[in-house]
Amino acid sequence: MAGIPFTSLSFYLIFAISIFNLAHCKTLKRDVKALNEIKASLGWRVVYAWVGDDPCGDGDLPPWSGVTCSTVGDYRVVTELEVYAVSIVGPFPTAVTSLLDLTRLDLHNNKLTGPIPPQIGRLKRLKILNLRWNKLQDAIPPEIGELKSLTHLYLSFNSFKGEIPKELADLPDLRYLYLHENRLTGRLPPELGTLQNLRHLDAGNNHLVGTIRELIRIEGCFPSLRNLYLNNNYFTGGIPAQLANLSNLEILYLSYNKMSGVIPAGVAHIPKLTYLYLDHNQFSGRIPEPFYKHPFLKEMYIEGNAFRPGVNPIGLHKVLEVSDSEFLV
Numbered sequence: 001m002a003g004i005p006f007t008s009l010s011f012y013l014i015f016a017i018s019i020f021n022l023a024h025c026k027t028l029k030r031d032v033k034a035l036n037e038i039k040a041s042l043g044w045r046v047v048y049a050w051v052g053d054d055p056c057g058d059g060d061l062p063p064w065s066g067v068t069c070s071t072v073g074d075y076r077v078v079t080e081l082e083v084y085a086v087s088i089v090g091p092f093p094t095a096v097t098s099l100l101d102l103t104r105l106d107l108h109n110n111k112l113t114g115p116i117p118p119q120i121g122r123l124k125r126l127k128i129l130n131l132r133w134n135k136l137q138d139a140i141p142p143e144i145g146e147l148k149s150l151t152h153l154y155l156s157f158n159s160f161k162g163e164i165p166k167e168l169a170d171l172p173d174l175r176y177l178y179l180h181e182n183r184l185t186g187r188l189p190p191e192l193g194t195l196q197n198l199r200h201l202d203a204g205n206n207h208l209v210g211t212i213r214e215l216i217r218i219e220g221c222f223p224s225l226r227n228l229y230l231n232n233n234y235f236t237g238g239i240p241a242q243l244a245n246l247s248n249l250e251i252l253y254l255s256y257n258k259m260s261g262v263i264p265a266g267v268a269h270i271p272k273l274t275y276l277y278l279d280h281n282q283f284s285g286r287i288p289e290p291f292y293k294h295p296f297l298k299e300m301y302i303e304g305n306a307f308r309p310g311v312n313p314i315g316l317h318k319v320l321e322v323s324d325s326e327f328l329v
Contacts, residue, residue, distance in 0.1 A: 027056040027069065027076045029188065030098055035067065035078065037095035042088055070101070077101040084130075085109040097122050108154065109133040119145035123209070130154040132178060136163070139185075145170040156202065157181045166191045168263055173197055180204040180229065188230075190214055193221025202229040204253065211237035212259075216246070227251040230275065235259055241266045254278045255301065265290055276314075280304035287311050 002125035049065035052058045056069035056076045063069055068080035078099050088110040096105065097119035105126060112134040120129075121143030127150060136158040144153070145167025151174060160182040166178065169191035177192075180202045187210035188203060201222075212235065216222065225246055231253045238261030239254075250272045260282040267273070268290035275290075279301040286308050291300060299315035 001018040007287060025071055025074060025076045027054050027078075030100070031055065031076075031078045034095045035064070038093045041090065041093050041095070042083075068104075072101070080104040080106075082106040083110075087111055089113075092116055092131075094119060099123070100125070102126050103149075104128040104130075106130040107134070112136055114138070116141050116144075118143045120144060123147060125149055127173075128152040131158070132156045139163075140165055140168075143169040144168065147171065148173070150174055150194060151197075152176045154178045155182070159183055161185065163187070164189055164192075164208075169194055170193060171195065175224075176200045177204070178202050179186040182206055184208060186210075188215050190217050190221070193218045195222070197224055198222060199224050200227045201225060202227070204229040204231040204233070206233055208235065211240075212243065212254075213237060213240040216240065216242055220245075222246050224248055226272075227253075229253040230257070231255040233257055238262070239264060239267060243267055244270055246303050249273060251275045254281065255295075256280045258282060260284065263287055263291075267291075267292055268297075271296075274299075276300045278302055278305065282306060284308075 006057065032054060036053065037048050052061040054063045055067045055078060057063040059265045066082040067078055069076045070079045079101050081096065081099065081102060082104065086105050088107070090112065091114040092112050097117060100122060102123050103125050105123070106128065107129045112131070113136065114137060115138035116131070118141045120141060124147065126147050129147070129150060130152070132154040137160065139162035140155060141162050141168065142165040145165065149169065150171045153174060153176065156178040161184065163186035164179065164184055166189035169176070169189065174195050175197050176199060184203070184206040186208065188208060191217060192198065226248055227250060235257040236259060238259065241264040244266035248271065249270050251274060255277045258281065262285035263278070263283060265288035268288055273294060274296050275298060281304070283305040285309060287302065291297060292314065297314055300313055302311060302313050
């Protein structure tokens with residue numbers, strides 16, 4: 001130790017003390033109780049890796065698989081719970097909502113059923129909520145709007161029904177909102193346009209109605225939006241010229257709706273527009289010439305409409321696939 005500088009020695013001592021504290025602090029009883037309730041409700045596929053009574057580790061036992069803990073004062077608390085792709089069957093484990101220090105909850109790719117309980121609104125520190133690829137049902141609870149720290153919300157590939165709650169607009173830090181492949185009805189709440197940090201909105205493959213004009217009627221809406229997926233719904237009306245105000249838009253996916261009218265030339269002046277999907281609607285007229293001169297537009301799908309003869313697509317057409325994993329942090 002004589003050859004180690006004082007600053008390095010201090011670092012090693014602090015690191016050793018931190019490890020000692022993490023190993024010997026007691027885990028908050030609230031979290032121990034909640035995780036053991038969850039353990040009792042889950043199938044063997046998870047329980048086999050959850051050994052001991054303390055989810056944060058007890059003595060020689062490591063923390064439970066998928067459980068991340070942090071030290072807060074004299075206690076350890078559970079800050080992340082990731083139990084995905086293990087075929088959990090049954091209702092959403094309500095005991096999860098007692099883990100008040102959670103920042104990440106990932107239960108995707110399981111077989112969870114029933115509703116998300118309204119108690120989900122208790123998780124005030126949650127940043128990432130990933131429940132995609134389950135069999136969850138009923139309405140999306142408006143209490144999700146109480147999760148003020150949320151940045152990523154993944155609810156796609158479930159069986160949610162009813163309207164999209166306007167309370168989602170109360171999430172000031174929300175960046176990614178995935179709602180596709182559900183049974184959602186009604187209109188997209190225009191309040192979502194007030195989300196200053198929203199980059200990706202995917203509401204495709206639902207039963208939504210209304211017009212794009214209704215969605216962007218708030219002045220200055222969607223200032224950060226890059227990707228807008230509204231495909232495979234029942235949207236009607238035309239593409240409003242105001243859409244050109246979404247200056248950061250890169251992907252606009254409107255395929256398989258009931259939209260009509262002519263394509264406004266202003267949309268061709270969205271500076272970063274890269275992919276434009278208009279196919280299988282009822283659009284008519286011509287495609288304005290600026291679209292064909294756009295410096296970044298790689299693909300434009302137009303088939304299945306009533307455009308005049310001579311209107312041509314742009315780019316090599318392929319199925320648009322964007323993986324959720326590209327947006328996870």
